[in-house]
Amino acid sequence: MGCDQTLKGLGYRLTPQRIMVVEALHGADEHVSAEEIYTQVKARYPYANISTVYRTLELLKELGLVTETDLGDGRVRYHPAEKGHHHHLVCHKCGKIIDLPESALFHLEETLSRDYRFQPDLKHLAIFGVCADCQK
Amino acid sequence: MGCDQTLKGLGYRLTPQRIMVVEALHGADEHVSAEEIYTQVKARYPYANISTVYRTLELLKELGLVTETDLGDGRVRYHPAEKGHHHHLVCHKCGKIIDLPESALFHLEETLSRDYRFQPDLKHLAIFGVCADCQK
DNA sequence: AAAATTATTGCAACTGCTTGCACCAACAAC
DNA sequence: GTTGTTGGTGCAAGCAGTTGCAATAATTTT
Numbered sequence: 024m025g026c027d028q029t030l031k032g033l034g035y036r037l038t039p040q041r042i043m044v045v046e047a048l049h050g051a052d053e054h055v056s057a058e059e060i061y062t063q064v065k066a067r068y069p070y071a072n073i074s075t076v077y078r079t080l081e082l083l084k085e086l087g088l089v090t091e092t093d094l095g096d097g098r099v100r101y102h103p104a105e106k107g108h109h110h111h112l113v114c115h116k117c118g119k120i121i122d123l124p125e126s127a128l129f130h131l132e133e134t135l136s137r138d139y140r141f142q143p144d145l146k147h148l149a150i151f152g153v154c155a156d157c158q159k
Numbered sequence: 160m161g162c163d164q165t166l167k168g169l170g171y172r173l174t175p176q177r178i179m180v181v182e183a184l185h186g187a188d189e190h191v192s193a194e195e196i197y198t199q200v201k202a203r204y205p206y207a208n209i210s211t212v213y214r215t216l217e218l219l220k221e222l223g224l225v226t227e228t229d230l231g232d233g234r235v236r237y238h239p240a241e242k243g244h245h246h247h248l249v250c251h252k253c254g255k256i257i258d259l260p261e262s263a264l265f266h267l268e269e270t271l272s273r274d275y276r277f278q279p280d281l282k283h284l285a286i287f288g289v290c291a292d293c294q295k
Numbered sequence: 296a297a298a299a300t301t302a303t304t305g306c307a308a309c310t311g312c313t314t315g316c317a318c319c320a321a322c323a324a325c
Numbered sequence: 326g327t328t329g330t331t332g333g334t335g336c337a338a339g340c341a342g343t344t345g346c347a348a349t350a351a352t353t354t355t
Binding site: 114121127145150152158 | 251267280288294
């Protein structure tokens with residue numbers, strides 16, 4: 024069951040543009056940027072517009088079908104929720120990115136839920152800092 | 160001991176523009192945006208340029224003298240480190256912002272440091288989610 | 296099946312922020 | 326004090342992303 028059917032089931036229109044965005048998103052490696060999706064979509068349908076790409080990604084994000092992450096390189100990257108969640112440790116000295124399992128933040132989620140009754144949305148976080156190699 | 164002396168001590172020039180940015184930053188309420196700082200600076204020195212404001216904030220950030228936080232409203236907000244660190248829980252249903260003491264993330268910091276030898280830079284984080292009132 | 300309603304798109308303008316570059320001010324060497 | 330060097334500023338252009346609006350496409354009502 025993909026994004027397409029979910030979209031349709033919720034009453035949203037399954038336009039060619041949206042299908043192409045979803046396909047580009049799933050076909051690519053993890054962490055695609057909007058620009059990369061736009062390039063792919065445009066190759067198939069030259070009249071496509073980048074604001075449609077952004078609006079589709081926004082919609083998919085609201086529905087929880089994709090997560091977005093800012094790895095600090097000046098553009099946001101998208102990842103299909105179907106492929107599972109994880110987080111990233113980003114070293115701002117060397118730029119290295121260490122993957123972090125979802126479970127690493129379970130304890131924090133629990134604390135916030137218990138002490139603040141706050142349901143945090145920690146699906147694809149980037150945490151900045153200094154990696155082992157760069158701590159001299 | 161303020162930002163000014165720290166800047167000077169590290170060999171950076173203490174230009175009128177930088178002084179005005181630092182003063183605007185300290186004089187204002189917490190969480191000022193670059194635009195707000197620019198407006199204040201411009202009132203005193205009309206030739207001031209917004210890129211100088213951004214460059215000064217960038218420098219202060221690198222030196223650890225200010226922290227920046229994206230509360231999700233399309234602009235980054237700055238906060239003098241001197242005034243102490245804290246975090247925010249941001250409800251993306253109603254927009255409410257709950258302050259979180261720095262200590263709430265100590266456990267996470269320890270875990271990342273112990274398990275990944277990663278020194279996270281968690282000084283002024285915004286965590287998005289749903290607050291108690293908005294969970295129906 | 297035409298008319299009315301609604302959702303979606305494309306476009307252009309705009310926002311927040313960054314960057315390349317020429318100029319200018321400060322400090323250092325002579 | 327002139328000369329060279331470095332650091333900082335202002336300007337204009339650029340980038341990622343957003344938004345208002347008119348045009349269009351899909352769906353619903355009649």
